[in-house]
Amino acid sequence: MRSLGALAKLPTVTPSEQPVGLRERKKLRTRQALADTAVTLFGERGFDGTPLDALLERVEVSRRTFFRNFRSKEDVALTAVKQLWDVYLDVLDSTEKSGPLADVFLDAMLTTLERMDEDWYRRFPLTLRLIDGSPALDGHSLRHCAEIQAEITRRLGGHSGPDGLELRLLIEFFVASWRCALDEWLPECAPGELPALLRRTCSSMSAALDLSLPA
Incomplete structure (x- = not known):
């Protein structure tokens, strides 16, 4: 990769x-x-x-x-997605790494969303719909997401154990929370609602891991 x-x-x-x-x-x-x-x-x-x-x-x-x-063509279509994660990595680098990493990931994304302008908030939902409608573009997006996750793991390697398993899992959980927030955000896509939805999905992760089937 x-x-x-x-x-x-x-x-x-x-x-x-x-x-x-x-x-x-x-x-x-x-x-x-x-x-x-x-x-x-x-x-x-x-x-x-x-x-x-x-x-x-x-x-x-x-x-x-x-x-x-x-x-x-895929690269230009995903401009809004790549802009988001470029800014996110910059914010993550400048964020003080203290306390639970789950909170660090969440706060970095909330700060990132605050930095995105109106033009980005116009193009981002359109981009998400393009991804949903194109298997080729969806595959390109998934590859980019995997690269981002690998880069976050690399940059925060000092915060993980010998094999980095816990960190990799935490990043996966955060990305899953982000995707769930986007699913709820569409189709209305009100800019002010996305941060609140992300907070809710992240806060629900612990409860989701405790779910069990009835005896």
């Missing part, structure tokens, strides 16, 4: 962090136009049935320009 260092970094830029150079601003606008148009176009026509050339024609960029910004 490749490390995340081999993946293209997809920046989430706030107004105070806008690139100052004309070249950088133009590149960012091109990336944003491709990402915005991709979720709209693929949503209209279906991801699997829409060739990459249709996106390039809509945005009026060349294949060379596209591949300077993204690795594949």
Whole structure:
């Protein structure tokens, strides 16, 4: 499995962090136009049935320009997902590692959600629906999720036992809680509701592990 260092970094830029150079601003606008148009176009026509050339024609960029910004059609379609986890890893790195790691994971995601802008909250639900409707995109998303989990394990290896089993399980539990929160968030997708749903699913994990069948 490749490390995340081999993946293209997809920046989430706030107004105070806008690139100052004309070249950088133009590149960012091109990336944003491709990402915005991709979720709209693929949503209209279906991801699997829409060739990459249709996106390039809509945005009026060349294949060379596209591949300077993204690795594949799947990559541009998952921009919102990859932005989320890029920011999450940055937040996790800067978070003080004290107390239960489950709380550290939760707090890092809550902080991440606070940092995402309105444009991201518009594109993210569209991206989730694209994933649901495309086996190919779903597989690409699952591979990326596995890479993220491996990267979190690597970065927090000092917090685990000799084989890291407990840490790996905890990360799996957190990702499962995140997915359950997303399932409840769809289809309304109100931005303010996602943090509360994530808190609820994470707090339910202990009770879920204690479930038993009637005698």
